Amino acid sequence: MKVCLIGAGGGIGRQLLKTFSEKHEVTAVYRTLPVTAPEGVVLARFGDDAGLRAAVAGSEVVIHAALDQKSKGKAFTTSNRAVTERLLDLIQPETCRLFVYFSSQVVYAVLDAEKHPVQGEDAVLEDRPGLDAYTKLKLTEEQRVKEVCAAKGIDYLIVRPTVVMGPHMQWSSGIVGAMRMAPFGLKGRTINLIHVADLSEQLLALVERGVKNDIVNLGDLDVTSDEYFRHAAGLAGRPIFFAPGWLTGAAGKAIPSTLWFFAHDVTVASDKVRRLSGVEPHRQLPDFFEPPAKVVVARDLDAVREIATSGKPFHTVGRGYYLWFNDRMSTDQLVMEHYAGVVRQDEGHITVRAGTTLRGVLDHLAPQDLTLATLPEFVDISAGACFFAEVHGSSAEYISVYDLITAIRYMDRAGVEHHSQRNDFEWDRLRASHDIVVTEVTFKTVPNYRLANVIEWHPDSALDEYVAGGYQKNFSTTVHWYPRSRELMVYNVNPLDDAHPKDRGPFAPMRGSPAAMQKLLLSLRLRGRLRIVGDSEQVLAPWTGVPAKEIVGRFFRDGRRRVRNLEVCVPDYHAAKFVEKLRGRLPQMALKAGQGVGVRFTRSASSGRGFVWVEMTSRDASQMHALVEMADEVTGGEYWVHRGKYVPSTVSVDHLFIPRSLGLPLTTAEPKTEESKT
Ligand SMILES: Cc1cc2nc3c(=O)[nH]c(=O)nc-3n(C[C@H](O)[C@H](O)[C@H](O)COP(=O)(O)OP(=O)(O)OC[C@H]3O[C@@H](n4cnc5c(N)ncnc54)[C@H](O)[C@@H]3O)c2cc1C
Incomplete structure (x- = not known):
């Protein structure tokens, strides 16, 4: 099956791409092209008219999962409407057999919760005042999709995900982050959760089983808001405070329709998707959240090896300053600052463990009237970071401290420690892949000067x-x-x-x-x-x-x-x-x-x-x-x-690094290192 996925860079889109591309030929359409994509996936940019046209024309299934959240105010509706109209304009019955539109459970915000305690796909969506732009957009677009597809003779499938959970999603990682700042929750509501991986499996099954001209909720587990907020606060390591009943009632009126499920206690039905897709996720509440990231403090090589060979993504931290300036990372963390100290010093060189700071290096060298030939203005920076970051001050002689490094030891993802003499070709490749943990660094030294x-x-x-x-x-x-x-x-x-x-x-x-x-x-x-x-x-x-x-x-x-x-x-x-x-x-x-x-x-x-x-x-x-x-x-x-x-x-x-081996292709270099298991 040839699939064109629009919105492949979004939270849902990324997972759809993964799930669909494992079994089908996918053209992934982005607003901004990514640096990498799964093998075999064709990339296209939404703004590239010819590319988009070809992507849509070459696919029998077109999935519209794009949402422009950057445009605010009136521009939000205009921009999103324009995307949908463009796609509806491009699909043709000769090539497209199914148009899939990602709507949302927000459309149920129109219903009176008293009369409709369970919201199923057959609900009649009467309009009502007080709807926010997102809810109106989804209501309008569902109608447009049905109209245009009927007029063109193309089948449609409208899906309404409930609260989508998964790595980096607003309602899972995002809510845990929010709980760190303000651990407040609402009691007495029912929330239906769907994990993004299950949602993708559900959609794939619906498409493969030929479900068409239908509307299907993509949902899974009903939980109480009490359980949901308590769990998120627990992951954030904070005690939870629930709003008192009178405040919950008053707040209900002020809650925008996009968050209607916090305003009314209603259930969104998810039996239809189980029946039509055959996908039965069986998740419990904790399975919808990312397990808390592990922090491993390296005091010896065994700790480094444990995380390097875990098979899971992780990020290495020297003194951790890059975390100050960037968004929080949810992967496991390897802390190197205690893996520190001078290993050896020979003529013109000093070798230190990667967690040693430049200050530590200088303090060791100063009594011998030695120093490093270039320095940043700030020296609480680890030796390991100097391999990956261009740590610099102003210098007429060196680009950065990296140029003073003559050898490193590093551990690869198999847990093997290598010794590597400076080799610009190989080191450019290591710096580009950033898939190693530097364990020792050798710097050249010079006599101190004034x-x-x-x-x-x-x-x-x-x-x-x-x-x-x-x-x-x-x-x-x-x-x-x-x-x-x-x-x-x-x-x-x-x-x-x-x-x-x-x-x-x-x-x-x-x-x-x-x-x-x-x-x-x-x-x-x-x-x-x-x-x-x-x-x-x-x-x-x-x-x-x-x-x-x-x-x-x-x-x-x-x-x-x-x-x-x-x-x-x-x-x-x-x-x-x-x-x-x-x-x-x-x-x-x-x-x-x-x-x-x-x-x-x-x-x-x-x-x-x-x-x-x-x-x-x-x-x-x-x-x-x-x-x-x-x-x-x-x-x-x-x-x-x-x-x-x-x-x-x-x-x-x-x-992110200035290549030192100019003109050489980075990907073909064979590492020339000596291996050692220490
Ligand atoms: C107050 C202040 C002043 C600064 N002044 C300067 C300056 O004058 N000049 C300058 O160039 N920079 C300066 N910086 C920036 C500084 O160089 C970077 O923030 C640097 O990353 C800090 O080193 P770190 O040990 O905290 O490394 P981290 O920030 O923890 O790590 C930096 C990068 O190196 C990787 N890394 C670290 N150790 C290892 C390892 N052992 N193995 C594999 N990967 C590793 C990390 O994954 C990350 O990608 C300053 C920063 C601050 C906070």
């Missing part, structure tokens, strides 16, 4: 000169640009060739703070002195940790409107154009007073490649998305996003 930082303020027109190559005059140039006050703060860092009475020792300047605060702080700390002078690491990396890390982390991770930090990198030959474009776009980006843009410069002395890094911190994610879009437009796709900071979901893995 640096001086001269901080200057300029009008922001001076930025162009730095970006055009002026940054190369310094050993390290870091810029903080305040577009609203049109000024630029610049750290000019250079090796020290003299001592001066007007020098002062290193301190941690608050580079991200508003200009006025920054100036005040600098004048208090510098007190007329001109240069900040010290050992290289004290000047390059004045930040050794975050005070009250847990509390600050919670503020970043759990805040209602989260603060995010994103850094985008472009090759220096695109940088002038990128900055020009950014300057032009800034007025529309609505920067807050005091909000600045960090600009850092790195170069690889050995290859002559130069890079400009542009960083923003904001509660407004659209500013960051605009930054990435501009980088993409200006560079034609030759840009990177810092993997240890906010990574928008549209950014694919090839934009």
Whole structure:
């Protein structure tokens, strides 16, 4: 059977794609094309007229499971109506035998709960006032689908899912997240749950069994709202508070029709789908929720092996800063921070366990008058993270700390630990797949040296000169640009060739703070002195940790409107154009007073490649998305996003690390590693 699935990127669509493509030929239609898709699936973009036409014309079953939730207000209805009309226009009886439309149980919101305590597909849906846009949309579109299909002589199937549950779904993972913030629930309602995997099986069976010109609820288990909320709160680790009866009654009137099942105690019938599809899920309430993610703290390799070989997805955490800026992850977590310590040190190299921080490395090296040749401004960063993220400051000699790594040990998903000497070709592949746990990292070391930082303020027109190559005059140039006050703060860092009475020792300047605060702080700390002078690491990396890390982390991770930090990198030959474009776009980006843009410069002395890094911190994610879009437009796709900071979901893995083996195909490299089971 040839199936065209519209809305393949949505929560339901992704599972439909999985279920249908296992047995049938599927063309998956997306609003934005994904980076990967199941093997054998043909991809199409809804906005590509010819592609969409061909996808629909080439399929005997067309499933419309798309919903534009981004459009708000009137645009919500207009945009969604347009999608459905487009599809109804494209289907033709010569090619399409069945049009499947995803409606919803919300259509029952029109019914009087007193008269209809059980809502079945045969209910007569009288209109009634007080319906929200989503309910009206589904009611209107059900009618349109029936009309158009009848007129064209094409069979239809309308499905009305109940409350859809499953990984990342609003009513399962979402409600558990909500319970962490506000563990409140309503009592005395009946909710019908359907797991997205069962829903897909039900639909597949209905289509394969030839059910047509019919309406079928896709539902499974009735639970009480008491049980449902109590279970979700339990998973969130919070005690549940139920609204008192009088409040539940009063709230019922204010509940939008999309959530009608919280306003009335009614049951949605699910016997028809069982009968027609033959699918009997037998789930109990806990089976509708994701099991709580496991956290494994690695103190030895056995713990790493346990999670690496579990066969389940997991994410590795160094010090965990990337979790501050990105959406919560529901997979198991491997925490590496206690797998730390120096393993060995030989001539010019130091080997540490992956959870060791750069601070730990520097503390070990400093008494021997040794250091690392490039550093970020902040050194509470794990060695393991330096393999995957481009951890950088400003440097005339290295792109990032990654370039100081000469060897690693890592564990693969079979639980085998490998030793791998630097091999750009192989390491690009490892960084792209990110399917390993780095267990040890070897960095090259250099003799310590002294640096001086001269901080200057300029009008922001001076930025162009730095970006055009002026940054190369310094050993390290870091810029903080305040577009609203049109000024630029610049750290000019250079090796020290003299001592001066007007020098002062290193301190941690608050580079991200508003200009006025920054100036005040600098004048208090510098007190007329001109240069900040010290050992290289004290000047390059004045930040050794975050005070009250847990509390600050919670503020970043759990805040209602989260603060995010994103850094985008472009090759220096695109940088002038990128900055020009950014300057032009800034007025529309609505920067807050005091909000600045960090600009850092790195170069690889050995290859002559130069890079400009542009960083923003904001509660407004659209500013960051605009930054990435501009980088993409200006560079034609030759840009990177810092993997240890906010990574928008549209950014694919090839934009998360700068390949060092230029021009070589990544997929064909054979790993040359030595295996060891330790
Ligand atoms: C206050 C502050 C200041 C910062 N300043 C700078 C700066 O000056 N320059 C800069 O470049 N960045 C800076 N960053 C960003 C920082 O580099 C990233 O957040 C980095 O990821 C932090 O390291 P981490 O040990 O917390 O790694 P995590 O954030 O925990 O992990 C980062 C990535 O590495 C992976 N990973 C970590 N360890 C392993 C392992 N052992 N095996 C496999 N994968 C692993 C993770 O899965 C993840 O993809 C700053 C961040 C903060 C919070």
